[in-house]
Amino acid sequence: MDLAIILSAASMTLVVALRYLAASGAFAWLTGRRKPGYHGALGPQIRREIGWSLLSAAIYGIPAGLVYWAWQERGATLLYTNWRAYPLWYLPLAPILYLLIHDTWFYWTHRLMHRPSWFRRMHAVHHASRPPTAWAAMSFHPWEAITGAIVIPLLVFVVPIHVAILGLVLLLMTIMGVTNHMGWEMFPRRLVHSALGGWVITASHHQRHHEKYRCNYGLYFRHWDRLCGTDEGLSEAI
Ligand SMILES: [Zn+2]
Numbered sequence: 371m372d373l374a375i376i377l378s379a380a381s382m383t384l385v386v387a388l389r390y391l392a393a394s395g396a397f398a399w400l401t402g403r404r405k406p407g408y409h410g411a412l413g414p415q416i417r418r419e420i421g422w423s424l425l426s427a428a429i430y431g432i433p434a435g436l437v438y439w440a441w442q443e444r445g446a447t448l449l450y451t452n453w454r455a456y457p458l459w460y461l462p463l464a465p466i467l468y469l470l471i472h473d474t475w476f477y478w479t480h481r482l483m484h485r486p487s488w489f490r491r492m493h494a495v496h497h498a499s500r501p502p503t504a505w506a507a508m509s510f511h512p513w514e515a516i517t518g519a520i521v522i523p524l525l526v527f528v529v530p531i532h533v534a535i536l537g538l539v540l541l542l543m544t545i546m547g548v549t550n551h552m553g554w555e556m557f558p559r560r561l562v563h564s565a566l567g568g569w570v571i572t573a574s575h576h577q578r579h580h581e582k583y584r585c586n587y588g589l590y591f592r593h594w595d596r597l598c599g600t601d602e603g604l605s606e607a608i
């Protein structure tokens with residue numbers, strides 16, 4: 371195999387692992403500040419969450435590395451750096467498409483993984499965090515990690531996106547993944563219970579998924595849950 375591919379995958383693994391440690395570390399620290407002792411008794415669970423998450427980082431790093439290589443060495447992706455390569459109106463449309471497609475993929479694969487036989491094999495690791503903490507953001511069994519790791523690397527071959535906008539999508543994905551697991555709501559109650567909160571997922575929504583399991587499967591948005599009758603509202607515990 372081309373050495374450049376291996377180096378690229380290794381570098382991306384490092385980037386994903388550092389991104390996880392920085393984001394989860396920051397919000398775990400904030401949790402400790404805002405709610406002293408809140409997750410104090412969860413030491414062994416947190417160590418498991420970090421272990422699974424670092425393994426997931428390696429799984430996420432491989433397709434990310436392949437994309438980086440394909441982009442830099444082959445020019446084979448639809449990533450672009452020239453703001454004028456596509457009409458300006460397309461600039462905000464691309465991240466919306468990425469988030470909607472990613473959310474759709476996540477909703478349906480997540481629902482499948484809650485079928486009992488799939489659950490045991492792929493998804494029980496993620497739900498072993500009871501309650502989840504900020505460190506559980508990437509706490510997945512390798513099979514589940516693969517389903518999550520391929521979406522955006524595939525999209526960059528199909529849906530054009532400016533590389534800086536892709537960076538914003540990845541930032542949003544990282545922050546939502548961490549904050550939706552940290553066990554407290556960082557947005558004002560008024561916003562979470564507003565019309566916007568009825569469509570966008572925050573910690574209160576995903577916390578209920580971890581409490582009740584067979585509801586609230588979405589990632590960013592609530593429309594699939596609402597359309598399919600799987601939305602059971604917000605957690606009252608946080
Ligand atoms: Zn979760």
Ligand SMILES: [Zn+2]
Binds near residue numbers: 480497579583
């Ligand atoms: Zn689940």
